[in-house]
Amino acid sequence: xxxxxxxxxxYLQHVPLDRVACLTELRQLCLHTLIDYEExxxxxxxxxxxxxxxxxAFASQKRxxxxxxxxxxxxxxxxxxxxxxxxxxxxxxxxxxEKIDFTLIAKLLRATRDSPEQxx
Numbered sequence: 001x002x003x004x005x006x007x008x009x010x011y012l013q014h015v016p017l018d019r020v021a022c023l024t025e026l027r028q029l030c031l032h033t034l035i036d037y038e039e040x041x042x043x044x045x046x047x048x049x050x051x052x053x054x055x056x057a058f059a060s061q062k063r064x065x066x067x068x069x070x071x072x073x074x075x076x077x078x079x080x081x082x083x084x085x086x087x088x089x090x091x092x093x094x095x096x097x098e099k100i101d102f103t104l105i106a107k108l109l110r111a112t113r114d115s116p117e118q119x120x
Contacts (some may be wrong), residue, residue: 001041002043002044002045003029003041003044003045004044004087005041006031006041007040007041008027008039008040008041008046010025010055011045011046012024012116015060016060017098018062018097018107019065020022021097021107022065022097022098022100023058023060023065023097025101025103026065026067026105027046027058028056029102029105029106029109030046030048030056030058030109032043033106033109033110033113034048034050034055034056034109034112034113035113036050037049037055037113038050042054042057043057044059045058045068046059046073047068049114053070054068054070055069055070055071056068056069056070056109056112061093063095064093064094064095065093065094065097065100066091066092066093066094067091067092067094067105067108068090068091068092069090069092069108069112070090071090071111071112071115072089072090073115074108074111074112075087075089075090075092075108077111078107078108078111081104081107082104092108
């Protein structure tokens with residue numbers, strides 16, 4: 001869903017009710033892990049920027065929750081653990097919010113934070 005929300009709390013007020021808890025947990029994990037990142041809205045979705053570049057974002061889409069990790073090597077490193085999900089170059093699609101593996105997402109976020117690689 002493309003949102004015109006001015007900030008992440010407003011974005012979360014407009015997602016489907018069955019996704020609010022999941023997306024709130026995802027946001028809290030981002031805030032806790034991505035230290036020194038700036039939270040905002042870019043491209044109509046919550047994002048986390050460092051040095052002016054979006055490195056992580058998420059969105060409530062019609063059929064899934066998307067997590068965007070822009071550092072390609074991070075996604076490639078964990079691709080095996082993402083089996084069963086639709087995974088693109090930097091987009092990980094979770095069709096069932098209740099089955100999101102937040103432990104794995106925490107690994108992805110830490111790897112993003114700790115990786116010196118520039119986003120693709």
